[in-house]
Amino acid sequence: MGNHSHKIVRNKVIAGLQDAESRKGRFKAFDAIRPAMRQMVKSYPNLSDQLRSIKQYSIDHLSDMIILAKTSLESKGCHVFVAETTEEAQNYIANLIPQGIAVKSKSNAGKEINIAHFLEDRGISVIETDLGDRINQLAHCEASHSLAPAIHIPIEKVTELFSEEAGEQLECNHEALVVAARKGLRDYLVKADVGISGANAIAADTGSVFLTENEGNIRAVTMMPKTHIVIAGVEKIVPTLENALQVVRAAAVYGVGQDIGTYVSVISGVSTCTDPEMEELAHGQGPKEVHVVLLKHGRVEAINEGFDETLYCISCGSCLNFCPIYEEVGGKYGYKYLGGRGLVFAAFHGDLEKSEENGLSLCIGCQKCKTVCPVQMHTPEMLWKLRGKAVSQQGLGWKKDLIFSMLTKPKALPTVTKLVSKFGGVVLKKVHEGMKARVSLPSMGLPNSRVIPKVTDTSFLQTAKPKSVKNPVKKVGFYPGCVVNYTESAMGEALLHVMGENNVQVQLAKEDVCCGIPSIVSGDIAHSKAMALRNIEIYSKFDMDAFVFVCPSCAAAFKLEYPKLFADANQEIRKKVQLLADKVKDVNQFLMEDIQLKKPNVIVSEKITYHDPCHLIRSLNVSEQPREILRILPGAEFIEMKEADACCGFGGSFSISFYNLAQRINQSKLKAIEETQATTVATSCPGCIVHIQDGVTQNSMKQRVVHTVQLLSEAYGRGRYV
Ligand code: SF4
Ligand code: SF4
Numbered sequence: 001m002g003n004h005s006h007k008i009v010r011n012k013v014i015a016g017l018q019d020a021e022s023r024k025g026r027f028k029a030f031d032a033i034r035p036a037m038r039q040m041v042k043s044y045p046n047l048s049d050q051l052r053s054i055k056q057y058s059i060d061h062l063s064d065m066i067i068l069a070k071t072s073l074e075s076k077g078c079h080v081f082v083a084e085t086t087e088e089a090q091n092y093i094a095n096l097i098p099q100g101i102a103v104k105s106k107s108n109a110g111k112e113i114n115i116a117h118f119l120e121d122r123g124i125s126v127i128e129t130d131l132g133d134r135i136n137q138l139a140h141c142e143a144s145h146s147l148a149p150a151i152h153i154p155i156e157k158v159t160e161l162f163s164e165e166a167g168e169q170l171e172c173n174h175e176a177l178v179v180a181a182r183k184g185l186r187d188y189l190v191k192a193d194v195g196i197s198g199a200n201a202i203a204a205d206t207g208s209v210f211l212t213e214n215e216g217n218i219r220a221v222t223m224m225p226k227t228h229i230v231i232a233g234v235e236k237i238v239p240t241l242e243n244a245l246q247v248v249r250a251a252a253v254y255g256v257g258q259d260i261g262t263y264v265s266v267i268s269g270v271s272t273c274t275d276p277e278m279e280e281l282a283h284g285q286g287p288k289e290v291h292v293v294l295l296k297h298g299r300v301e302a303i304n305e306g307f308d309e310t311l312y313c314i315s316c317g318s319c320l321n322f323c324p325i326y327e328e329v330g331g332k333y334g335y336k337y338l339g340g341r342g343l344v345f346a347a348f349h350g351d352l353e354k355s356e357e358n359g360l361s362l363c364i365g366c367q368k369c370k371t372v373c374p375v376q377m378h379t380p381e382m383l384w385k386l387r388g389k390a391v392s393q394q395g396l397g398w399k400k401d402l403i404f405s406m407l408t409k410p411k412a413l414p415t416v417t418k419l420v421s422k423f424g425g426v427v428l429k430k431v432h433e434g435m436k437a438r439v440s441l442p443s444m445g446l447p448n449s450r451v452i453p454k455v456t457d458t459s460f461l462q463t464a465k466p467k468s469v470k471n472p473v474k475k476v477g478f479y480p481g482c483v484v485n486y487t488e489s490a491m492g493e494a495l496l497h498v499m500g501e502n503n504v505q506v507q508l509a510k511e512d513v514c515c516g517i518p519s520i521v522s523g524d525i526a527h528s529k530a531m532a533l534r535n536i537e538i539y540s541k542f543d544m545d546a547f548v549f550v551c552p553s554c555a556a557a558f559k560l561e562y563p564k565l566f567a568d569a570n571q572e573i574r575k576k577v578q579l580l581a582d583k584v585k586d587v588n589q590f591l592m593e594d595i596q597l598k599k600p601n602v603i604v605s606e607k608i609t610y611h612d613p614c615h616l617i618r619s620l621n622v623s624e625q626p627r628e629i630l631r632i633l634p635g636a637e638f639i640e641m642k643e644a645d646a647c648c649g650f651g652g653s654f655s656i657s658f659y660n661l662a663q664r665i666n667q668s669k670l671k672a673i674e675e676t677q678a679t680t681v682a683t684s685c686p687g688c689i690v691h692i693q694d695g696v697t698q699n700s701m702k703q704r705v706v707h708t709v710q711l712l713s714e715a716y717g718r719g720r721y722v
Pocket of ligand 2: 314316317318341369372376
């Protein structure tokens with residue numbers, strides 16, 4: 001990413017972080033939606049899998065779907081226009097509305113082609129009828145949430161806007177404002193010549209347009225004017241009426257935690273009302289003309305470039321409700337379509353630069369969006385792919401290029417740190433003797449109080465001495481990863497101790513290199529492959545039953561990313577990569593599943609809470625095993641924290657590039673920790689430990705933050721780690 005884009009993103013982040021009102025609005029909405037959604041999803045355990053296969057089939061057969069839908073819609077009297085580009089769609093619609101008023105309901109595709117502004121520039125009065133969108137229209141600002149577009153505007157401001165519109169001072173309460181909005185909108189609905197809507201789904205077999213909502217405005221927009229224009233991306237087409245119903249159900253279940261939207265409109269053709277008396281009362285009898293604009297705009301290119309999964313999206317907004325970046329910076333993250341998915345859309349609409357300027361580098365890769373998405377869309381993976389596209393077009397930038405190329409060599413981290421220290425103005429100061437350091441990064445615009453571990457010149461691999469075990473129950477290889485190797489060697493020592501206590505032989509490499517995850521998520525395939533190859537060469541030679549990790553990001557690199565990196569390599573390499581990947585185990589998983597864990601007997605009288613690292617819970621599916629370990633610690637009390645699986649904000653280089661945002665995300669984690677009154681925070685990722693510890697220290701909190709394996713080691717009598 002160029003310096004220019006980076007500067008824009010940084011400024012957006014700062015603006016987002018400073019907008020306290022919006023943040024308050026988002027958190028209020030999340031507090032209501034998240035529990036409702038989680039509860040409702042339980043009632044529909046198969047919905048997500050079913051929906052994903054419906055969407056997959058539809059996108060795999062997109063050309064057929066378009067033909068079928070067009071035929072069915074036309075057979076019901078609708079006019080269908082397949083628009084290749086934004087301009088084609090805009091011009092077609094503009095020709096249908098030479099003058100007058102158009103009332104409009106929420107439409108993502110409408111927003112994509114900027115239809116409201118396009119028509120207004122041609123003298124048409126476009127009135128938004130969704131309450132939130134109407135507030136934004138009057139306030140001249142953009143939507144900040146797909147389902148609650150005006151959550152960033154306080155009620156006092158809404159009162160001011162509506163009072164001005166009504167020509168009288170309104171009371172500042174929700175009821176009065178809704179009454180005023182309804183009255184104003186009703187007048188426009190009666191006068192309007194045209195109603196413009198989007199579509200949640202289009203059933204190809206019956207040519208039915210499905211729309212779901214809670215306000216009732218969509219129903220009015222599609223019923224009252226004589227002409228109805230539907231603007232929908234071609235991906236909204238699904239094979240059958242039943243499939244379309246699944247889409248609208250999923251939008252309600254995942255988007256707002258309802259079993260179905262309050263109103264579901266199914267429009268199958270033009271109004272067939274022929275009663276002449278009714279003609280007098282044309283409004284409310286349904287439109288005589290229905291136009292369906294099916295928008296292609298880059299979608300076929302997206303499929304051809306391997307981004308087809310993006311088109312599974314049903315725009316339910318669930319990913320936004322759980323994304324830590326969106327949570328903190330709101331509408332500043334995304335372009336037209338909000339959040340990470342919006343950046344993918346922007347890129348395949350031909351605007352990679354817009355994608356970069358609106359947060360391509362911001363995604364922390366927590367994967368939370370994927371787990372709450374009804375179509376299981378892997379947004380971060382697509383964003384990484386896009387970063388790769390950006391790197392192949394513009395290069396990596398000299399700083400990253402230099403750092404990643406150094407990381408392909410062994411013993412690189414101390415040198416990289418020194419280099420950053422020399423040229424990046426980093427000043428290390430000791431905070432806890434020999435253990436932590438405060439780092440000042442003035443040239444990167446960071447505060448000077450960040451607490452990071454001290455980087456040592458001698459690695460864990462150079463000094464560690466695994467216990468020699470006679471007749472081991474298992475033989476494992478251990479990959480420490482950069483953080484343990486050069487800063488948090490205590491975690492490596494704890495692992496060796498625990499394995500020794502359990503009669504497991506550990507084999508270590510003399511030297512290895514970074515797992516490559518920082519370069520993988522930056523889209524730097526060349527350096528990622530170089531690092532991966534070096535590690536594969538070293539660890540393939542190990543005689544081991546399992547390959548264990550204390551760092552889930554490193555484990556995910558070996559297990560999930562290396563096979564993807566070498567998917568096109570020769571058979572010999574692919575075999576080596578897969579054999580290694582199959583042996584990868586997080587340490588908690590290995591201890592609970594692969595051996596009969598020795599019962600610990602030393603009292604650990606602590607109140608312990610647990611933070612789920614993103615890569616551990618969502619990449620490796622490990623969440624119960626660490627908790628089981630904590631529960632068997634003698635004398636310890638285990639207490640769950642709220643949103644234990646929410647990201648802490650670390651994200652590797654993310655927390656260097658966007659430290660202020662990383663710390664803001666961390667604040668929610670720290671609050672959840674405080675609420676448990678725990679004395680110890682356990683987690684199973686060295687990166688999370690470093691980041692949470694930073695927050696704990698800066699907020700003068702008292703908890704210690706340790707790896708689960710350290711606590712187990714304590715319970716085997718090793719002594720207290722911190
Ligand atoms: S991976 Fe995390 S940060 Fe990235 S878009 Fe998804 S939820 Fe947001
Ligand atoms: S990506 Fe998934 S969760 Fe996000 S809006 Fe689309 S369907 Fe909903």
